[in-house]
Amino acid sequence: LKSKGKILLVDDDLDFLNMHKVILENRGYTVSTATSGNDGLASIRSEIPDLIILDLMMEKHDSGFSFSNKVKKDPLFKSIPILMVTSVAEVTGYSFTAEEDGYWMKTDDFLDKPVKPDVLIKHVERLIQKEKKK
């Protein structure tokens, strides 16, 4: 079976990391994981994925943010779409949207944790297709 695409998951919560991995692998994606921003950067340097799924709050509250900034500033990586999966909505009552916050957050799409499997897949498919059309 041919892989539908390579996805890098960056999350320090092992539950969500494994959960998302299960969901994505079941749909035929190849998944690699990292538990910190630095691990994530190391991972994309060795292999460029088709999509990065990123947690906003990891070791620090803005770890996901600084990671996405580094990725989008690097000419080699800036075309990799980033899907940010956050718990921010429930903590702050504020939901990020790609239209409102995508630019300054250097992120292509947002989802709130926990994500329903089919919602996750819908967003992942859309981001990867958009990327392939370019």
Add this chain to the structure above:
Amino acid sequence: MSNKATILVVDDELGIREGCKRVLLQEGYVVQEAEDGNAGLIKAQQKQYDLLLVDLMMPGIGGMELIEQVHRLDPEIIVVVITGYATIETAVEATKRGAYDYIPKPFTPDALIAVVHRGLEKRALRLEALALHSEREQRLLELAGEKNRMQTIISCMADGVLVVNREEQLVLWNTAAEKMFSFSSTEPAGKSLREYIHDKSLNHYFKEVLHSKNQSVSMMTQEFCIEETGTILMANIAPVYDEEGVILGAVTVLRDITALKEIDKIKSQFVSMVAHELRAPLAAIEGWLEVVLSGEAGGDEEQNMKWLQRAKERAHALLVLVNDLLIINRMEAGKVAQKIETIHVLDLVFPIIDLLKGEADQKNVSIEVSFQDPLPPIQADKSDLEKLITNLLNNAIKYNSCNGFVRITGKREGPYFCLRVQDQGIGISSKDLPYIFNDFYRADNPVTKKIPGTGLGLTIVKKIVDSHLGRIEVESELGKGSTFTVLLPLDRK
């Protein structure tokens, strides 16, 4: 009063004395006599007279001197001088020295009665004026006292008080207000309020209170911040009216609510922290259940069981967390009164080790108990102490390396009972060490990530130690292990 007025006649001529006495007795006065200046003075010293009739030319001390002496005794005494034609000038001189009037010899009874009558009326008026004067003085004194009392009451208030007039100039304030606005006690009289209060909305309220047309504005409350000091004040502003209902000014009572605000902030932070800690495991549980329910396993029951097992683990961790939170809440709310009893610590240690044995066996961690013998008992709450030992031992096992050991020792150190729990675990970095007793604080590294914990265990330990007036110390080296030393006073007095 005039009917009972007492009159002293001082004259060396018996005829004059007798004549005067007869006339004045008929008028209803009390009359006494003295034959010369000396005798007159002695009488005046013994008794208070309303009026003296004094002959100027007498042996012994003269009339002139007598006038001065009796005035010293009673400044309001009336002296009427009796004098011959030849001494009119001296009579005038006598009035200059305090005599009220003079009557030239010889005089008719009517002339005497008239001058005495006038003199006594004068005395009555003087006495009345004097009484009024002293009454007024008393009133003023009372008023000053009242003002003083009010000033004292206002000064003693912990709340600041500021009074302004219609022109918004400061007219009265207390020490607390001086401190709040950092002005000296003499400085701000008559100065505009705006020099001290920069808050726009507060100044607006002052205007509204001072210039409101009707009497509907009775009180306004406003919070504001003094930027220079960061003090947050709650101001109650009320207008002051005169009898006609015209606004004279406004009185403001200021309460420093900085500490309350700070507590409120800490509370909010704690609530948000708790909410975050609760939602993390809940979201994971929901996520795993979602994965199972949406059939990601594709009929692979073993896979489903694995995921459900994971959800159950997170649910359990959540339960532990909620329990810890409840313990902290009970301790902070003081709901559980400490039941201080005599405890032999060693008696508590073995049952706790039995409870933790399963976990220790999993990692093949051995536990060594080394207590001084004999060891005095301590005064403590049993369940608190159990919780303290459990949390410390639990950590020592949880963060230990496989095949490591834990040593728990008890000994006497001066006036303290010293309990020490030592492990060979992962240790705590110096970066993390200052924060380990904070709510929800967990050292963040790849090893701790795999070990479940609420971040509240040591918070509880610290609270228990504090409530027992003890001390806790930590020594730790990354990769080598940690030693927690708890010192509890043997004698809790």
